[in-house]
Amino acid sequence: MTTESALRADIVEVGRRMYARGYTASNDGNISVRLGADRLLMTPKSVCKGFMTPDMMCITDLDGRKLQGDRDPSSEMLMHLEVYRERPDVQAVVHAHPPTATGFAVAGIPLDRAVLAEVLTTLGSIPIAEYATPSTKELPEAVRKYIKAHDGMLLANHGALTVGGDLFGAYYKMETIEHFAKISLVARLLGRENLISREEVMRLQELRGTYGIKAPAPICADDASTPLGTGRVDATCQVVQAPSSPGARLVPDVLAQGADANPDGEIRLTYRELSTLIEDAIRSLR
Ligand SMILES: [Zn+2]
Numbered sequence: 001m002t003t004e005s006a007l008r009a010d011i012v013e014v015g016r017r018m019y020a021r022g023y024t025a026s027n028d029g030n031i032s033v034r035l036g037a038d039r040l041l042m043t044p045k046s047v048c049k050g051f052m053t054p055d056m057m058c059i060t061d062l063d064g065r066k067l068q069g070d071r072d073p074s075s076e077m078l079m080h081l082e083v084y085r086e087r088p089d090v091q092a093v094v095h096a097h098p099p100t101a102t103g104f105a106v107a108g109i110p111l112d113r114a115v116l117a118e119v120l121t122t123l124g125s126i127p128i129a130e131y132a133t134p135s136t137k138e139l140p141e142a143v144r145k146y147i148k149a150h151d152g153m154l155l156a157n158h159g160a161l162t163v164g165g166d167l168f169g170a171y172y173k174m175e176t177i178e179h180f181a182k183i184s185l186v187a188r189l190l191g192r193e194n195l196i197s198r199e200e201v202m203r204l205q206e207l208r209g210t211y212g213i214k215a216p217a218p219i220c221a222d223d224a225s226t227p228l229g230t231g232r233v234d235a236t237c238q239v240v241q242a243p244s245s246p247g248a249r250l251v252p253d254v255l256a257q258g259a260d261a262n263p264d265g266e267i268r269l270t271y272r273e274l275s276t277l278i279e280d281a282i283r284s285l286r
Helices: 004-020 077-086 099-107 117-122 138-147 167-190 198-211 271-285
Strands: 030-034 039-042 058-061 066-068 092-096 152-155 159-164
Touching (some): 004 039, 004 092, 004 167, 030 167, 039 077, 077 092, 077 138, 077 159, 099 167, 117 167, 117 198, 138 152
Antiparallel strands (some): 030 039, 039 058, 092 159
8 A cells, every 4th residue: 555655745746747747837736645545635725736745735534624734625625525425446536727628628529539549448538527616516516427437527617637546547547638639639620530430439448358447437338429518417338429330440530521521521611601602502593
C-alpha cells in the first residue's frame, strides 16, 4: 500500500504536470486520493496546482469533514465525495479544465464517436454531464448520472473529470481525453472523420479483457445518440456512436460534404447558402 507521504508527493507531481500542460490556469482544478478505507487526501482550495508542496494537502473523512491540514479542502470537494460514494473501486479523482476538451464541453459535443481504438478500449465514450454551478450541490448531481458507467466525462461549460484505480491512472485518463479532443478537432477541421464500425468496436471491447483493462461498464449494444440534456443516460453501458458495417472496420467520412463519399451523410448550409441555392434554382426554371 502506498504511504501517505508518497501519495502527497504524487499529488504534487500530478498538479505540476496538469499546470505545465495547460490543463489548469491560476488556481483551477483539484485532485484527491483515498487514504485507507475512510479518509481522503485532497488538494486545498485557492492554490495553483503547479506550485503545491506536500504539506498543503487536507485530510477529510468521506463526508467531507476536515480531519487534518492548515488549509480548507477543494471547493469541488462535494463532486469528489460523490464519486467515491458511487464508485467503491475508484482510488483517485482528477478535475481540470484542459482547453480543447473543455471547448467540446462548451460546444455541447460529447467525445462519443468511435474514432480511436485506444480510447475505445480504455475510456469507451466520454459523455457530457449537464451544466451545473461549480462548487454547488448541483455538480455532484450532474456527475452522478454518468459516473457509474464512465471513468471520464466532460462537464458542460466547465471542464473534465477523470477517475482511476490509482492517482496516475486517473491523471493519464485526463491526458487521453485532451489528446482525443485535439485529434477529433483536427479531423473535423480537415472535414473528414472516418468512424470505426460497430463490429470492430465490439472486437476492440474484447481486448479490454486481454489487456486487463477494468472498464466500469461495457459499450452499449446500439448507438442511440445522446444530445445534450435530452438523450438517453444509461448507467449500465457506454453509448458510442459507431455505424454498423459488417465486413468493414472503418466507415468512411460521416462529416465529408461530398455526396460521393457518403451519399447519406449530413450536410449543413447557412441560411445565406440555402437562399442562394433556392434563388439559383428558381432562376434556372424561368
Ligand atoms: Zn473546475
